[in-house]
Amino acid sequence: MTYYLLKLFLSAGVIVAVTEIAKRNNAAASIIHSLPMTSLLAFIWLYAETKDSSLIGRHAFGTFWFVLPTLPMFLLMPWLIKKLGSFWPALSAGIALTIALYFLTMALLKKAGVEL
DSSP states (O other): OHHHHHHHHHHHHHHHHHHHHHHHOHHHHHHHHHSOHHHHHHHHHHHHHHOOHHHHHHHHHHHHHHHGGGTTHHHHHHHHHHHHOOHHHHHHHHHHHHHHHHHHHHHHHHHTTOOO
16 A cells, blocks of 8 residues: 555655646746656566566557657647637637547557557
């Protein structure tokens, strides 16, 4: 139980730190946020629990392919926020675009014979 609480607080702490830093220094927060903290923490927790390096390798490979369809969201959202002046529609459009691109990515990977 203590281990899971440690995982919870360290993982959540990253999110809290980024949001608090962003209030004071957006550039610094953006750099921290752009780091693959979620992936790094997941790799660490997964390895600590399984000691399976090949699982981590497969997970990293799959993560690479699913990071790509998320990237356009980071261009669409600020553009829409500037055009519409509203956060929620921009976020919704970003999520919808990302979901559509996930499906496209899965179809293209399947067609290319890439197994995740």
